[in-house]
Amino acid sequence: MDFKRINEKLEILADAAKYDVSCSSSGSNRKNSNKGLGNSNGMGICHSYTEDGRCVSLLKILLTNHCIFDCAYCVTRKSNDIKRAAFKVQEVVDLTINFYRRNYIEGLFLSSGIFKNADYTMERLIAVAKKLRQEENFNGYIHLKSIPGASDELMREAGLYADRLSVNIEIPTEKGLKLLAPEKDRKDFIKPMEKVKNEIIQYKNEKKLLKRVPIYAPAGQSTQMIVGASGETDAEIMYTSAYFYKSFNLKRVYYSGYVPISNDNRLPTIGSAVPILRENRLYQTDWLLRFYGFDVRELLNKEHPNLESDIDPKLSWALRNLDQFPIDVNKADKRMLLRVPGLGLKSVNKIIKARRYRKLNWENLKSIGASLNRAKYFIICDSTTFETKDRTSAQLKSIILSNSNSKFSATLSNQLSLFDNHNTLSA
Amino acid sequence: MKTILKYDGSFEGLLSVVFYVYEHKLKEVSIIKDKHYEPNFFDHSIAILSEPKKAKRVWQGLSKKLSPKAKTKLYKAFLSETLKIENTILYYIRKALSASVSIENDFTDSEILHIEKTVKKVDREKHRMDAFVRFQLTKDGIYFATVEPDFDVLPLNARHFKTRYADQRWLIYDLKRNYGIFYDLLEVQTITLELAKDINRGDKASIYFTYEEIEFQKLWFNYFNSSNIVSRKNIKLHIKHIPKRYWKFLTEKKF
Numbered sequence: 001m002d003f004k005r006i007n008e009k010l011e012i013l014a015d016a017a018k019y020d021v022s023c024s025s026s027g028s029n030r031k032n033s034n035k036g037l038g039n040s041n042g043m044g045i046c047h048s049y050t051e052d053g054r055c056v057s058l059l060k061i062l063l064t065n066h067c068i069f070d071c072a073y074c075v076t077r078k079s080n081d082i083k084r085a086a087f088k089v090q091e092v093v094d095l096t097i098n099f100y101r102r103n104y105i106e107g108l109f110l111s112s113g114i115f116k117n118a119d120y121t122m123e124r125l126i127a128v129a130k131k132l133r134q135e136e137n138f139n140g141y142i143h144l145k146s147i148p149g150a151s152d153e154l155m156r157e158a159g160l161y162a163d164r165l166s167v168n169i170e171i172p173t174e175k176g177l178k179l180l181a182p183e184k185d186r187k188d189f190i191k192p193m194e195k196v197k198n199e200i201i202q203y204k205n206e207k208k209l210l211k212r213v214p215i216y217a218p219a220g221q222s223t224q225m226i227v228g229a230s231g232e233t234d235a236e237i238m239y240t241s242a243y244f245y246k247s248f249n250l251k252r253v254y255y256s257g258y259v260p261i262s263n264d265n266r267l268p269t270i271g272s273a274v275p276i277l278r279e280n281r282l283y284q285t286d287w288l289l290r291f292y293g294f295d296v297r298e299l300l301n302k303e304h305p306n307l308e309s310d311i312d313p314k315l316s317w318a319l320r321n322l323d324q325f326p327i328d329v330n331k332a333d334k335r336m337l338l339r340v341p342g343l344g345l346k347s348v349n350k351i352i353k354a355r356r357y358r359k360l361n362w363e364n365l366k367s368i369g370a371s372l373n374r375a376k377y378f379i380i381c382d383s384t385t386f387e388t389k390d391r392t393s394a395q396l397k398s399i400i401l402s403n404s405n406s407k408f409s410a411t412l413s414n415q416l417s418l419f420d421n422h423n424t425l426s427a
Numbered sequence: 428m429k430t431i432l433k434y435d436g437s438f439e440g441l442l443s444v445v446f447y448v449y450e451h452k453l454k455e456v457s458i459i460k461d462k463h464y465e466p467n468f469f470d471h472s473i474a475i476l477s478e479p480k481k482a483k484r485v486w487q488g489l490s491k492k493l494s495p496k497a498k499t500k501l502y503k504a505f506l507s508e509t510l511k512i513e514n515t516i517l518y519y520i521r522k523a524l525s526a527s528v529s530i531e532n533d534f535t536d537s538e539i540l541h542i543e544k545t546v547k548k549v550d551r552e553k554h555r556m557d558a559f560v561r562f563q564l565t566k567d568g569i570y571f572a573t574v575e576p577d578f579d580v581l582p583l584n585a586r587h588f589k590t591r592y593a594d595q596r597w598l599i600y601d602l603k604r605n606y607g608i609f610y611d612l613l614e615v616q617t618i619t620l621e622l623a624k625d626i627n628r629g630d631k632a633s634i635y636f637t638y639e640e641i642e643f644q645k646l647w648f649n650y651f652n653s654s655n656i657v658s659r660k661n662i663k664l665h666i667k668h669i670p671k672r673y674w675k676f677l678t679e680k681k682f
Binding site (some may be wrong): 001003006007010011014015017018019031032035036037038039045046047048049050051052053054055056059060095098099101102103104137257259260274276350353354356357358360364367368 | 532534537570592612657658659661662665669
């Protein structure tokens, strides 16, 4: 192995792949059979964290950063003057195996620039996965990118070796896509996603009837949207997201705050801040939709097209719906408990278990882990003291804000002024 | 008067203490590891021998009142090595055995909640070891790693590493507690070794490890740095996820 050459390629092709935020390695069910190498059943493991605080779970690289497309938001776009490189199939296999054996990674996340055409590129990605599974007896996690426009036969084959497949729709709205990636068509993104969805459904049905069905993409599909590159609202992003969750049974939608990489005047200029706070609020909203029983229309609608930046979306919803509170934690059902600001999934589960023994008071709630500085305005419990004052939403909001410390407080004051400027510009 | 019960520090030993407490119908007791005991004039202390048969009886007897999950929790709490955790474990066992309904989820009881929280810490440390172990391939073909976990979690890690790395020989050594778990392609054993003092010194690596090993470490180091996005830098979050005490064992933090 020519370590020096491999190292050069690795630097280029890891650097190019890092804007893909997915690093999940959970949700698969591949066991280590016949004393092979690796497994990927159960929860994922973050083996390290980069200095930007993101999990490193997979060897995340591009097969090549040569690309025939010229999407404005993408660092590997054809017109960008950067170093180009390409791995050979065997090189990726060797890297994956050797990193995996040393417990650096959970597996491989392989994406690629599009060279020649969609099918040619997809074939090469599949070749890597196939080799890992068949020649190396590798049962670790493999995430392959579905190349927009790839044929149904190839997508079928990809799912036989990969745990997860993903297509990044990148731009949340069609008009944004037209502006920033005029050569691309939303239909091309959807086609492989549709095929994989149907294959997964078919696999699940066959499995009910037959004993031995080759497993197909056990960790499902995901996608990613870039946030803040095309002037979209939070509502547009989350409605698109909800649509994809529902129509394609996606496991995850990722939101990636746009990192300026180009002087193209259609995009935020180089040096402008990455919208990290906004990204965080979108993830909170995503969680509310997937785990807390909220409907996207409750959180974002015509009157509220954007999330509030200074408070989280659940608190924001509660303040708009004060008529539904306070609730009694000793009686309320799970659905309503989950809607209380300051109560997370884990606290709610603990509350439900613990209240079978006796009625809970403030002390109990606190030791269980509820954030009472927010929750206390929305609940009553086994105690004679509770918040009795009738306050307006605005009053409550200012009390809660003054009693809490946001990790974003510095960003917040900065970004707020940025938003203000932005508004005056667009008004 | 409170009786101090000393034991050898093993889980079997602790269960033998529980047996003793029930056998002699002791009320006020305090359990402590031999090595932590400092004799003084006022205490009445008894050394309890570790007896596998009695320990087994206690462990099996617990199944009448505790779910397998709760029993595992007690074992994990024990591995935390937290001072006085033995007393909390005894409290838990007594409460469970005397109650007519399951006590496992009674989080309004501060001692039960304490077990719950301790288990959470131990689980997190176990998970960290699953993540932060970095094997180095030695010249004699063993994937070798050293660790210093906050709690005594290696017994919990054995199964994960055994199923995952079924086709390679590996050894994970706890430097703090001076023992390791070794997999010989068949099963995992606990072993104690005299490790060379300079085994973790970068400038001596070529004595113990292959050329390829060192090259792969460099590749990983460079990969790690290439995948960072500088404009999103967040060192606080970085350190929260990988506290500095783990850095010396991480290849990506080594060079």
